Amino acid sequence: MADDGMLMNFSIGDSVIKPEAKFKGGTWRDRLTAKKRSAHRVSEKEPRDGEAAARNAASKNPNQIQLGTRPVKRQRTEDTDSFNRPSAPRSGGDRRPQQHPRDPRQFISSLFSSNPEARNPEEPKEERDAEDAKPTNAPLIDGLDTFTNLGLSPNLAAHLLTKLELKAPTAIQTSSITQLLKEESDAFIQAETGSGKTLAYLLPLVQRIMDLSKAKNEHTDTQVHRDSGLFAIILAPTRELCKQISVVLENILRCANWIVCGTVIGGEKKKSEKARLRKGLNILVATPGRLVDHLDNTEALDVSNVRWLVLDEGDRLMDMGFEEELQGIVKKLDARQRPSRVPGVPTRRTTILCSATLKMNVQKLGEISLKDAVHIKADPSDEDDEKSNKEEEESFRVPAQLKQSYAIVPAKLRLVSLTAYLKRTFMRKGSVMKAIVFMSCADVVDFHFELFSRNQDREQQRKSDEEEKDGKDEKDEKDEKDEEKKKLSAHGTIAPGRAFSTPTNPVLLHRLHGSLPQNVRTATLGSFSRSTEACVMICTDVASRGLDLPNVDLVVEYDPAFSSDDHTHRIGRTARVGRDGRALIFLQPGCEENYVEILKRGYRDGGKALTRTDANEILKRGFGGNDNKKKNWEEKTTDWQIDVERWALDNPEYLEMARRAFQSHVRAYATHTSAERSMFDIKELHLGHLAKSFALRDRPGKINVPGLRPGQEDTKKDFKAARNGVAGNKRKAEEAPSATNVTDEAARKMRAKMREHMSGANEFNLA
Numbered sequence: 001m002a003d004d005g006m007l008m009n010f011s012i013g014d015s016v017i018k019p020e021a022k023f024k025g026g027t028w029r030d031r032l033t034a035k036k037r038s039a040h041r042v043s044e045k046e047p048r049d050g051e052a053a054a055r056n057a058a059s060k061n062p063n064q065i066q067l068g069t070r071p072v073k074r075q076r077t078e079d080t081d082s083f084n085r086p087s088a089p090r091s092g093g094d095r096r097p098q099q100h101p102r103d104p105r106q107f108i109s110s111l112f113s114s115n116p117e118a119r120n121p122e123e124p125k126e127e128r129d130a131e132d133a134k135p136t137n138a139p140l141i142d143g144l145d146t147f148t149n150l151g152l153s154p155n156l157a158a159h160l161l162t163k164l165e166l167k168a169p170t171a172i173q174t175s176s177i178t179q180l181l182k183e184e185s186d187a188f189i190q191a192e193t194g195s196g197k198t199l200a201y202l203l204p205l206v207q208r209i210m211d212l213s214k215a216k217n218e219h220t221d222t223q224v225h226r227d228s229g230l231f232a233i234i235l236a237p238t239r240e241l242c243k244q245i246s247v248v249l250e251n252i253l254r255c256a257n258w259i260v261c262g263t264v265i266g267g268e269k270k271k272s273e274k275a276r277l278r279k280g281l282n283i284l285v286a287t288p289g290r291l292v293d294h295l296d297n298t299e300a301l302d303v304s305n306v307r308w309l310v311l312d313e314g315d316r317l318m319d320m321g322f323e324e325e326l327q328g329i330v331k332k333l334d335a336r337q338r339p340s341r342v343p344g345v346p347t348r349r350t351t352i353l354c355s356a357t358l359k360m361n362v363q364k365l366g367e368i369s370l371k372d373a374v375h376i377k378a379d380p381s382d383e384d385d386e387k388s389n390k391e392e393e394e395s396f397r398v399p400a401q402l403k404q405s406y407a408i409v410p411a412k413l414r415l416v417s418l419t420a421y422l423k424r425t426f427m428r429k430g431s432v433m434k435a436i437v438f439m440s441c442a443d444v445v446d447f448h449f450e451l452f453s454r455n456q457d458r459e460q461q462r463k464s465d466e467e468e469k470d471g472k473d474e475k476d477e478k479d480e481k482d483e484e485k486k487k488l489s490a491h492g493t494i495a496p497g498r499a500f501s502t503p504t505n506p507v508l509l510h511r512l513h514g515s516l517p518q519n520v521r522t523a524t525l526g527s528f529s530r531s532t533e534a535c536v537m538i539c540t541d542v543a544s545r546g547l548d549l550p551n552v553d554l555v556v557e558y559d560p561a562f563s564s565d566d567h568t569h570r571i572g573r574t575a576r577v578g579r580d581g582r583a584l585i586f587l588q589p590g591c592e593e594n595y596v597e598i599l600k601r602g603y604r605d606g607g608k609a610l611t612r613t614d615a616n617e618i619l620k621r622g623f624g625g626n627d628n629k630k631k632n633w634e635e636k637t638t639d640w641q642i643d644v645e646r647w648a649l650d651n652p653e654y655l656e657m658a659r660r661a662f663q664s665h666v667r668a669y670a671t672h673t674s675a676e677r678s679m680f681d682i683k684e685l686h687l688g689h690l691a692k693s694f695a696l697r698d699r700p701g702k703i704n705v706p707g708l709r710p711g712q713e714d715t716k717k718d719f720k721a722a723r724n725g726v727a728g729n730k731r732k733a734e735e736a737p738s739a740t741n742v743t744d745e746a747a748r749k750m751r752a753k754m755r756e757h758m759s760g761a762n763e764f765n766l767a
């Protein structure tokens, strides 16, 4: 895996490739002079840079016919950089990285050479009009159903209309409200992302508890009050989701303020949660871990009256390893249930399981928690569809109006392509307001956040460098920068997205991942939600499920999700409740292309609405343009790439971040679910090319990827091979088995660690 063929893809020193001319005869002085002259002539004729050489070669050989000799490539170092830019600014004394740029271990490879071709040809497209796809998760405004004629009280329906501006139910709400008001059987609610599942279970639940209040007694206006007992528990996998559900619930209960709801989700002192439980609640929103804790240790938590149990985001609850907790909760609720003193309270408990996907783990959760459950779907006709039953169990649906595309992008071009895509996206003000970019793990998010928010204004940098030389204290400058950051975000999670901002359309960058403290995550999400400016959030899967972030127009999966379920949830952050939305996923040529089949499964029509693009297309659009006619898009792209590589080299802090991000990314790559690992085969991953997309010039072997690092002997061989320009092909075959074992072991450990991480004490700290 790791280094295979890498040397073929990197520019290699002249001395390696060009046979040295032999000068015979004369004195040694004559021979030396002749040799020098000859060398001088060659260097004059030759373009100063491998990129330019490659371009020249390409223009002379437009059909790319294989020539007998290898193209002239040179190992480029800082000093031979063809673009002749002034040396990058160095603030604060010698801030060069430990590894000197002239270190032979560093290579500058050409962006546009040796990239693998896409394996699967583009399928011919039928003429279709994606724009006409009717939203499948929108409120049914044209339909006959209103909240009132579904059985909700006029009071509640009026509240929804006037205070919450909800005019009509969505399809899943129509089905579930009807069912859950009428019958007491357990239910499994399955519907697309953004179809309003939260209200689909909250509205009938609140209505049922409101109905208990109809008969007034002599002591109070209403029969139900906070001391009447806990009637419903809603479980969700993360604090963010619990808070979101709780906000929606509080909004509904403003028309029935005698019904009291509360949360126990951790993140505050247990004492305060206990006090809340002691005061009395009628509806409780909780995370499973915290509820188990209170069931075991809080006497005041009386669950004898609980008649509704909701398991929201069922698949995530299982993915996060809550199976045992949920089993325990169900058993305790069964064991502690008693007849209620409140008239009208049902004798049996209704359990409702909610999920956008129906995978094996959700079915298992159903087995644990549901008895004779009714399957509630948005489109009831689906239930009779015998043919698709088997397939559907395995699959998922995406909102029909969501326009999805995939980009086949070779590893080396990933970073530039993402940048170009976002540049293009935010070129015009107002076309896209909010975009979410999903990445594999926290380190990758942090690195890209720094990279995209870095100050690209070289002139400004140069000036500040001069000022520094003039005696400006480095600390002052740092303070200024910090001050600017602080103004935007006290937590360092919000910064200007300079890489894709334009003077007329500044873009605000956010970052979010599970390693950030809870309060920072909440503040960052809040800022992104409220923002009325164009903004991008770079995040891990921590933001993929259930979060209802308003007006997200675009979702980019820069790193494909670790499971197709996650993919569904990620793209479900856009195209919500009938709104338009776009999603783009980056796939590398090779085995990753097979993922397109999974993308297609999300559509009823087999994925006709899917479109395909590639790196060149994206780069032309993002880096093209007419501002400088002398430079074509390839040159501009290369300029940008070299610029970020220099930025990383010049800043040890960022170089370290890039290396860490690279390492973590490779480790994370090995954790794709086993069913999908053939599409994300780490053995096919070209680490040398991948390093380029982290702005690294290091050879991958030197980046110390845990579990992937070659032994000392191998390292030496690599070095020798690199210096002598001998491609490591021979070793490739020998190396493969051991690398595979090491990789598998790394993958196993990583998965174990992630599981532990997810189900451990801090259930929210998803990487």
Ligand SMILES: Nc1ncnc2c1ncn2[C@@H]1O[C@H](COP(=O)(O)OP(=O)(O)OP(=O)(O)O)[C@@H](O)[C@H]1O
Pocket (backbone or CB within 6 Å): 139, 165, 166, 167, 168, 169, 170, 173, 191, 192, 193, 194, 195, 196, 197, 198, 199, 356, 545, 546, 547, 548, 572, 573, 576, 577
């Ligand atoms: N009938 C309705 N009319 C208009 N908006 C609605 C309606 N029902 C729900 N919404 C809004 O739709 C948004 C999405 O709802 P919700 O989060 O419940 O979707 P979901 O199906 O649970 O999505 P996910 O599967 O991603 O969790 C919310 O902002 C909610 O206020």
